[in-house]
Structure formats: C-alpha cells, structure tokens
Amino acid sequence: MQTTAISPLSLAPVSPAKCSDSFRHLPDHARTAFEQFQAGGDPAALGPVMFAILTDFSPRRSAVPLGDLPGDTQLIADLGFDSLAITEVVFTAEDLFGISITNDEIVQVRTLDDLLGFIQVKVSDRRVA
C-alpha cells in the first residue's frame, strides 16, 4: 500500500519536555519525587508523581488525598474522571516517563491500582529495553 506523506515520515523521538506544561503546576513533593526517579530510576517515586498528576486533572476536589484512597477506587465511577481527563493523565505520564501507551491499554485502566501498576510495568519495560 502506498503511503502519502502528510508530514515528514522519518520521525525522531519527540522531546519529553514538549508536552509537560502541566508538570510545572505540580506540588514540590511531586517534583522532588520526579527528580529522584530521573536520577536513580527509583520506582517508589512513581506513586507521588502519579497521584499529583491525577489530582491536577481531577474534576472534583477530593476531601481525602487521592493517595490515601483504597486502591480499588474507580477513576470514572468514584472520582468523576471522564475519558478525556484520563487521556490527559496518560499523556502527561507518557511525556514524563518516556513511555508509550496505546488506546487499547488506556481503556483497561479503571482503578487507581490499575493505573499505578500499569505505569510501573511500562516504566520497567522501558528500562529493560
């Protein structure tokens, strides 16, 4: 099948910094955790970063910090996320952690644990690769 070039086809990786505009709004502890992750790949640093991203995109202000909620808390049913908000969270995670997530994978993510576990696996895969 012939491919028509709508834009240049020889793509170099997109700079991770390109779409991380939302990161500058995250609280200090999340930024520090992200620096730890960048420096040493500490997987424990993923949690604070992901909860901060989720809080940033959360449609409602939760009385309880998201990190203190049960792991089976549902993003859509319990926290009021819509599919686009989840997509925004995923895009931010992709940019920060240099991972790639497909649409099929996004729809499998339903709970807080799903999301954190999924991101950890993705990051581990990337490091192995």
Add this chain to the structure above:
Amino acid sequence: MPPLPVITGLGFITSIGHDRAAVGRSLRELAHGFERVEFFGNPNLPVKVAGTIKGFDFPTPNWRDWRWPERFTVDRELLRGLAPHGVYALCALQQALTEAGLEPAELSDGTTGLFCASAGSPFMLGSFLGQMHETRGERGNPMGLVSSIAGTLNFSLAAHYRITGAVCGFVSACASSSHALGYAMDEIRLGRQQRMLVVGAEDMTAESIMAFSSLRALSNNPDPATASRPFDRRRDGFVGTGGAVAVIVEDAALARRRGAHILAELVGWGQAGDGHSVTASHPEGAGLREAMRRTLADARLNASDIGYVNAHATSTVAGDRSESLALHAIFTRQGAKPRVSSTKALTGHGLSMAGVMEAAFCALAIDEGFIPGAAHLEEPDPVCAGLDLPRVSLAEAPGIVLNNSSGFGGSNVCHLLRRPA
C-alpha cells in the same frame, strides 16, 4: 395569543462592567472601558487601545494559569475544555439566570434551548496547533479541539447545563449574536421552545483583535478617551474588545406564570445581505436599510414609532458612513427622528458578541428608562446631519428601540424591543 418572546435576565462581562448595575452606570455616565495595551509585547504596533475585561487574566493557554473575580464560580471539570471567552460566558450566564430567577436544574427538560455566538478562540487554536506542529502530530491536548474551534461556546455550555432543547452556534462574524437572538425569537414564536439562552462571547486577546489590524480596520489613536468615536469626522477605525453577554428569552406567558420580571419584549427582527463585498459594507448601506425595513415590517411598525436606535457604528470611516445613509433612508426621509447612538464608543467592538451585547443594553435602557448618549462625539461627520445624536445620556424612556448589527459579507441583522405592555 401567539407566543411573544420577552427578556427576563441579563448577564454582562464587558469592558464597561461585570454586572447590570455597573453597565447601567457606565451607559448613563458615558464612562468608557478602554485602557492602553501592548499586544504581543510589541511597543511598535500602532494599535494602543482595547476594551479590556478587568479582573480576568489569561496569561497562557494553560487553564491552571487563569484567574477570574472570586464572586464567580467556574468548575474545574468545565475549565479544561474552555477558551477564555467560555469563562466570560459562564460568568455572564450565571448572572442572567440569577436575574431571571432560574436554577440550572430547570434548564434540562427540553423546553429550554441555547443559541450562542463566538468566533472560536484563535488564542487556544494557535496553541493547540502549535503543539501539534512542534511534536509533528504525536501529541495534542485532548481538550484542544473543543476549547478552540468555532462552536466551543455552544457545546461547552450545552453540556454543562444539560440542555436538551435546541442547541446551535451562529457564525456570521459581527452579526453572529444578532442572528442567535433573532433565531431564538423564532424558536419562541414558532412554539418550538419556551425559553432560550442566548450567549455571545469573544476572547480579549491579541490573536482575536490584532487580526483586524491586518485589515486596517483598527483605530491607531493612542488615547483611550477618543479612540472609539462613532460618527465623528475624525474616527479612524474600531477599538476591539471581548467579554460575554447572556440574555434569557422566554415566552411572555411562561414568564408571567413564573412571576419573572420582564425587562423588554422582543417584537420583531429581520435581516438582509448587502450582496456587495466580503469585508466592506455597501457604500449606501443598502443591506442594512433593507434589514431595518424588514424588521419594522415584521413588527408591523413604522419608522415614526421608533424612539431610539442603537447603531452598529463601529467607528470605521466607511461603515459609519453607510449606516448613516441607511438611517437617513429609513428615518430622515420619512420625517422620523429617533435618538441614535453607538455604545461601541464606550465598549469597543465586541465582534461576534456585539449584537447581543447591544440588545442587552437596549433592554436595560428600556427597563431603567434612559437613552445612552453618543459618547466621544465632538465633530459629527457631515453625513450624519439630520440624525439626532445626543451627546449625553438622556433620562427619558426610549420608547421602541431598534438594534442594528452588521457583519462580514454584508450580513445585516436588526431587532426591535419595547417596554412590556
């Protein structure tokens, strides 16, 4: 009795005030809403003045950086998909619903529709497309499309307020919200809806306003006190503004059943094209003249019945001249002499939202019994000779009021409003 559309609520986020009281005061005292501005951080630009929206700040396209007066509530969930003018619109609509005595929960039963007008958000669209170019299509803000394209206003507000009646956006440049209001009147008159929310809004950004500098349509006068002076011999272009205005239109019978205060009846509207130029108005105002004639016919009124005309006049050399000629054709030649003023002398030109903004000013003037004066008019253009252009606002009931609007392509739209019987 056929349904009669009436106005029961107004909301304003404008350069001359963010509530009915402030706007009424500005119109009476002829206090303008202009400030010196520096678009694109470029001191060399000849455009120095704009109708700024005080208390709101949109320094970047990132909603986390946006600020608005504390008295307004903007849901976080909604904010992600809004343009700056969507924030203005939400604040204006909250006011209008409060004045009309309506709760958001009352808008979802299918009897209420929503007609909006904005040009979309060049500010948000530029950012969104810039991101896509920068990442060569690998990324785009998921809310980039809905927050930027023409229609952003109607689909954001319709979803937020759970509107299940008629929902539509109107795009006829500077006649857009006049079309929205006219067709909203028809929805009521045809019995299709009992209530219509009509909202016009525009960003107040360099991207929205400076685009008109490319057309040489903006004033280069650096003095906020004189840059916008419709009908004055020394006028040199319009001053841009943004903001939002919301109007609640209901069937009079419903409004009376609810015990709502009726500010004004909407007794007629009409439109006509110039069939002339994509940007310039017809040199003799042929389309506007015909639109006024059709509007009077729609209401079964004569030129001599009209007490006040809120002119479209934006302070451009050609546009004000052609409107003057159209006004002479409809009024002066019939021996009629309504008061005439353009409130754009105070607000600037609100582009898509201008028509509904000025219809709201007319409703306010009818309800409070005053006529806005022709601000900043010192040396009337000779073409205006014979028009009654009061230099100060008058503490007199305006009678039946005609509201004029014109847009690109020669779209001309007029409305007639009067005090409730």
